[in-house]
Amino acid sequence: MSESGHSQPGLYGQGRRRRRRRERDPAGPPGQNLSGPSRDRDYVPRERRDGSEESTGPLLQKTPIILAKPPGERSKASAPASGPPSLEKPIMLIKTRDEGGKPGNPPDIPPSASGAGTAKMEREGQRPTQPVYQIQNRGMGSAASGGAVDPVIGQTKLLPPEKMKHSIKLVDDQMNWCDSAMEYLRDQTDMLVVGVIGLQGTGKSTIMSLLSANSPEEDQRAYVFRAQTQEIKERAGNQSSGIDFYITQERVIFLDTQPVLSPSILDHLINNDRKLPPEYNLPHTYVEMQSLQITAFLFTVCHVVIVIQDWFTDINLYRFLQTAEMLKPSTPSASHDSTGSSGPDDGSEYYPHIVFLQNKARREEFCPRNLKKMHMAVDKLMAHSHLKYKGTLSMLDCNIFPGLSRDYMETEVNLFLLPLMENDGEDALTRAGSGPPLFSLLPGYRGHPNFSSLVSKFRSQILAMSRSQLSHTILTEKNWFHYAARIWDGVKKSSALSEYSRLLS
Template sequence: MADKKKKLESSATPRRPVILKSDRDVSKDQPKEKSEKEKPPTIILKTREHSTPKDERPASPRSQGNDVEGTQPSKIAQNESKERKDQKFKLMSEPVKLLDENLEFNNAAYEFLNDANSNYLVVGVIGTQGVGKSMVLNLIAQNVPLNDLSRQILNSHEVSPEPTAEANNLTPVESQMESLNITEAANKKSQDKNTFKFKMQDIEFIERGVHCTKGIDMYVTNDRVILLDCQALWSPSLIEETNTNPVTARSANILTVDCLQIASYLMAVCHVLIAVQDWFADYNFIRYIQTAEMLKPSLSASNSVNTSQESSEYNSSVESHPHLLLLHNRCQLEDYTPEAVYTMQDLYRNAFQKSNLQLNSGMYMYSDTNKNGLNIDNVCKGYNVDACGSPMNLFLLPEIYSDFDNRDIYRGHPQFEQLAKRLRWMVLGVNRHQITTVPNLSEKGWFQFCSKAWETIRKCPFFIEYERFLP
């Protein structure tokens, strides 16, 4: 019992309460600590030395930080735009290869293009062998009109004279005079060749029956007009027999597919496509143009090419189609009659009625004020809508004879120089539509698109399937 009482007494003793430190005591101690911490430090100022110049004084860290950070973003954008405008590019003196002899894409023309220019015109030409494709592009490339243009075209087909054995047996004085005449003639011919940028066929090529241009030649004029001269399409001279590539029954089909790919490629990268013929009318040539348009793949994947310019992509599923100019070279007197013009336009209108190529672009031989509002001078006085029908992109160039300067002969058409001048301003004045889905595409951006487009066309299965159906 005594033990129980002791336990009860011990349990009855009260426990000590826990005393917490109040906030008041803490607040009383804080001012003392703050007062000790907030004592102002003693700053010792050093006087400037008069001997140290101003340039050798150390710069403040704030100014150094501003220099490292650079200028504002707006100023950076302005400097980049100025650098783009100040970019220098080379001027072409002669054409370069866009596609070489093996139809491989060549990047040699990239350094001649301007990345800050989006106002350019791309003109391509297609045709069979010897129809005058290079001559047509030479007429368009002429910035300065030539008075003796017809004579220079006639002289371009001649071969430079070579000294014969009889000339070597002349006396020393006569031989010196002959050598001077030969050198003067050679210099004159070299000057004539400089006026024409694209090489044209001379009598040697004509006699051998071979083509002159291989692949696609590219030339950029000072007016930023990009001219593309392609090889002769569907020409047997393109089939070269070598040890590594013998001629087989399939060689003609391979050549046909290669030419169709070139024609489709020019339709994809050009604003204006000139189809040149030297007689009316080559039905196979018209059929090949239709086939090339049919087999041309959609280049929407190639349109998303990485360009250096800052522009948002324009979302459009519409494919661009070039302006097609049907040009007849070496036309005769009867080809300029209103009846002949009506027959030509009626045939082409029916042949391309389901085509997406633009045939009503204003490159006419006479005006049609009722439909399109164009008012241009007629090539001949007898050309009108009633006699020739509604106009389309058709142009006729006459054949140049040796007696072209004889005014007594009735030609039935204006002079060749006047027609060449008319052809040039019609092509250069055509509407420059958007080739790709990227708006305001620069010249270098267009060149990158050309590379992607050729790669897409070469890998397109449509042409391989078309070759299977060829005989």
């Protein structure tokens, strides 16, 4: 009786307080007033937000609205039975390259696994952002996803290029273009193209081998450009035919050519009854037009053209060079460098640097007085040429003549002298077996530095030539190959060369 007496006033007072709250706020459901002793017992949503267990009381439940919650805790929380299922927006994750993912193809991650990936990236201090490739390829459709770059292909572009062991054909003996050089070329623009022309037997292939990959001490049978054998020399034949191609690891392209105005090629055409093309009537006309086509081609696609001669000098060679310059295809150039030029049209048409190499020079040709006369003769013969024949190469800068000043050469042209190649340290008297024993221990007097030293200085000056633009756009190595193929096709179909051939016959 006493227990019921004490409990009845408590229940009565509690009900009266609830009625007063309903009268003061009739729209508020029970449990919304945070004051009073029943706050912790009636406010179920707050306990769910803290992650505690759900109460089992008979109170009315409302669907909680979760504004933000980590995905890991979201999967642990139990969804209410009466409310609609919550929609989760999937997060696309991109694996890094170390995890095996490709930059262009992000893996498909299910929504269930996205929480763990996001948590891992947050622990590592990273944020899942929009991939860059989606921004760049936006609006391109399926073509963008199909053009993704494979990282393996990207790594191969950074590998060192394949080293050539020997030269290959760029133009064969039938004057047809060859595509075998394409595999050795790269997509980079820092290159130098060096070509060579000369009469038969002047040493073109030997000089180009020494400039590119070989040394004078090596066996000539291992040269990248095959030199004349003793058998070919005895029957006065030519070793090279067409145009040979070689590129070094320093990205220097060397083009070795068949001899111009070659008597052995003419003899081969006459004696073997070789059928001429229909546009040529006489064999000597065909040989001269072949030489003009090759020289005009080099004047268009090369930065440097070396003219090799083994005696000074043949006036017909300079006439041939001027004819090839006249028949050269017109090539607009964006470069306005007029260094070494002597004509007003240099800004609108490209002309290469031309270097005259006196091979197998004798001792008296290294005399400063004779050297000055040689420079004056070349300058007068090339006075009306647009080719850059002066100002880019100097023997005085090589310390070959230490007593001479630059004022001694009034008109210094691009002329270099190389002596006859021989084994260094062997004097003529020693090879003959004569002379006193004292002189056999001393180096013989030559009047000039040895052959190896001069070749090294000549190579340094050739590789230091300026690399001006060959066309109106900057060419990569592969673009140069396609550009050279178009030039060669244009030279063979040139109307100016055809008209000149008609005048010769």
